[in-house]
Amino acid sequence: MPKTSLIPDNPAALEQAVAALAAAMADPSRVKMLCALMDGRAWTATELSAAADVAPSTASGHLNRLVEGKLITCLSQGRHRYYRLAGHEVAEMVEQMMGLSWSRISPPETTAPKSMREARTCYDHLAGTVAVQMYDFMHSAGWLVPDGSALTLYGREQFMQRGIPISANPRRKACCACLDWSERRFHLGGEAGAALLTYLDSKGWIQRVTGFREVTITTAGRAALQKSFSG
Known part of the structure; x- marks a missing residue:
């Protein structure tokens, strides 16, 4: 048994x-x-x-x-x-602990630069205000299951329509709600989050800042994100 x-x-x-x-x-x-x-x-x-x-x-x-x-x-x-x-699990744990630690600070202020709060990498996926806004959109639009642990069938279709590859048999978490330490809300993690970051990079909608976690959203990227990932 x-x-x-x-x-x-x-x-x-x-x-x-x-x-x-x-x-x-x-x-x-x-x-x-x-x-x-x-x-x-x-x-x-x-x-x-x-x-x-x-x-x-x-x-x-x-x-x-x-x-x-x-x-x-x-x-x-x-x-x-x-x-x-x-590995990814360590990165997820560190990000979660950063979010938990911020919640214990009173008053809840951060000295992180504005550029880092807006957009940055969280290991292999996007974090910051922009990422949280995208997660909120995907969640409210029905791309994600309620707890963010998986893409819905509709969500997978939306990823495929945009040319964002999602493996049918991922070797890690297919999707997860990753707590954002500066926003204290969720952004998209897991394989779906990594695929999304790669997609944004390939489109030229974001630019990495060499040697730092900060990510710059390009002018074309802002317009594209507004069109594709906002209500």
Whole structure:
């Protein structure tokens, strides 16, 4: 008879794993590194030490801790070593934690630059005010199921009509409502969110800011988004 209980077979091991994950993140410098890596690029240790404002020797210890915690991976290319987030799940967790953290701050003010609040990358999908507005439109227009965990049949048709490829058998979450840390509302994550960002980029509706998470919406992009993703 198949198991239906959600209780893990080894609760002690699960508790230890959760504690180890929390411990790996329990340092402001390591959190800064994780946030820097949210731009989806691979960074060098030197770049991450500057982002975290710590000495290179100190950064090395933090990076080792993050690698051991399986939050980031280290890639060797020639004489250089690069670090990047271990996967989409890590990026989603970091973004969710940023949103939760902002909700605990009173008064709820942010010092993030206006350009970053408007549009930025959240690992491999779009975030910020523009992304939240697009999500709101897709949700109200019936492209998404109520909790944002999947595209509806109508939503898939809308993506296909616009030439946005969606896999029938995705190897990750097909779609998810990702909490936006600056807006504290949802934007589109998962494979659908990644496909949407690629589509916007290919159309020339957005421009990446090299080395940063900020994204610039082009003049043509603003007109196109108003036409295609607004009520």
